[in-house]
Amino acid sequence: MKPEFMQTALNLAKNSGDDIPVGALIVKNGEIIASAVNEREKRQNAVCHAEILAIQKACKRLNNWRLTDCEMYVTLEPCPMCASAILQSRIEKLYFGAYDIVNGALGSKCDMRIIMGINIDVLGGIMEQECTDLLKNYFKELRKC
Amino acid sequence: MKPEFMQTALNLAKNSGDDIPVGALIVKNGEIIASAVNEREKRQNAVCHAEILAIQKACKRLNNWRLTDCEMYVTLEPCPMCASAILQSRIEKLYFGAYDIVNGALGSKCDMRIIMGINIDVLGGIMEQECTDLLKNYFKELRKC
Numbered sequence: 001m002k003p004e005f006m007q008t009a010l011n012l013a014k015n016s017g018d019d020i021p022v023g024a025l026i027v028k029n030g031e032i033i034a035s036a037v038n039e040r041e042k043r044q045n046a047v048c049h050a051e052i053l054a055i056q057k058a059c060k061r062l063n064n065w066r067l068t069d070c071e072m073y074v075t076l077e078p079c080p081m082c083a084s085a086i087l088q089s090r091i092e093k094l095y096f097g098a099y100d101i102v103n104g105a106l107g108s109k110c111d112m113r114i115i116m117g118i119n120i121d122v123l124g125g126i127m128e129q130e131c132t133d134l135l136k137n138y139f140k141e142l143r144k145c
Numbered sequence: 146m147k148p149e150f151m152q153t154a155l156n157l158a159k160n161s162g163d164d165i166p167v168g169a170l171i172v173k174n175g176e177i178i179a180s181a182v183n184e185r186e187k188r189q190n191a192v193c194h195a196e197i198l199a200i201q202k203a204c205k206r207l208n209n210w211r212l213t214d215c216e217m218y219v220t221l222e223p224c225p226m227c228a229s230a231i232l233q234s235r236i237e238k239l240y241f242g243a244y245d246i247v248n249g250a251l252g253s254k255c256d257m258r259i260i261m262g263i264n265i266d267v268l269g270g271i272m273e274q275e276c277t278d279l280l281k282n283y284f285k286e287l288r289k290c
Contacts, residue, residue: 046200046210046234047192055191065191080261081229088226089191103261110260116225116248 001095005032005073006127010097012037013050013075013134021134024050024074026058026067026091033070034058050074051082055089066090075131077104077124083112086120093121097131146240150177150218151272155242157182158195158220158279166279169195169219171203171212171236178215179203195219196227200234211235220276222249222269228257231265238266242276 005027013023016037025035036053040046051074059065071093072086078096083105086094094106105112106122113119150172157168161182170180181198185191196219204210216238217231223241228250231239239251250257251267258264 040210043204044208044210045204046212047197047204047230048210052192059188059190059192063189065185065189065193067191079229079233080257081226081233084224084226084229085192088224112225115255115260 001093001123001126002027003127006075006095006097006131008032008035009073009075010127010130010134013131017042021138022050022074022076024054024072026054027071027073028058028062028067028069033061047081049079049082051078052085055085055091059089068092071095073126075127076100076135077106077108079103080105080110080112084116087112087116087118091120094123095126096122096124097127098135099124099128146238146268146271148272151220151240151242151276153177153180154218154220155272155275155279158276162187166283167195167219167221169199169217171199172216172218173203173207173212173214178206192226194224194227196223197230200230200236204234213237216240218271220272221245221280222251222253224248225250225255225257229261232257232261232263236265239268240271241267241269242272243280244269244273 009023013021019038019041022038034054034057038050039048067089075097077100154168158166164183164186167183179199179202181195183195184193212234220242222245
């Protein structure tokens, strides 16, 4: 686990515009092969979470739906849809920043590894404070509108 | 529920090529607004299941990530990723054909409605025999290779 990758994901997340700020990237052999931010509002597309977009880009780059030997860094614990996509894409390690007690599907609300019977290494709470603060500030600003 | 929509989804599924044959369509006000087949192998993309592709097309068509008043017809019980996407996209009713005891996430293996706390109407087993036979024949042919 390299904290600088989470810092890169966090920097990406800061440019999410009107969307909930989440950044994700996929690393293979120490190299970032895909990165994305949450674009659900921007694209008006229900599945365009950062993790899904990053998986799609990585698959395209590798021309393979199996993301073997790949790791994902994401600033927020994935929701059930994204956690399932991560498990199905064969990503081997997942590092996330903020825990999501409402929708987090890798330990907080539920654990898709147990539900799907697919195990991968997951480490949460990386740069947790910075990742949580970014989300808190977003929702604080939203309430002002 | 209109069986002719499931028949249309089944006809689509028959043209899945090398992919596991699954067809999905989304109906709004009695009109098909999006349809897709499973293209995971064809596109080498881990998230390109029929349901995800249909949701993306419907969002684009309506220019809205909220698929309010929409129904999905799909030939196979959705996996956890797709079931979560369906729930998050606000699709109101889901009709599926074959049950999937291995990966089905709307009652068979697990129920994402309970896990996510989002309820929608789900009716499984529509044209079950035809939908099941299509999958069985696909896997039978695959084993011959």
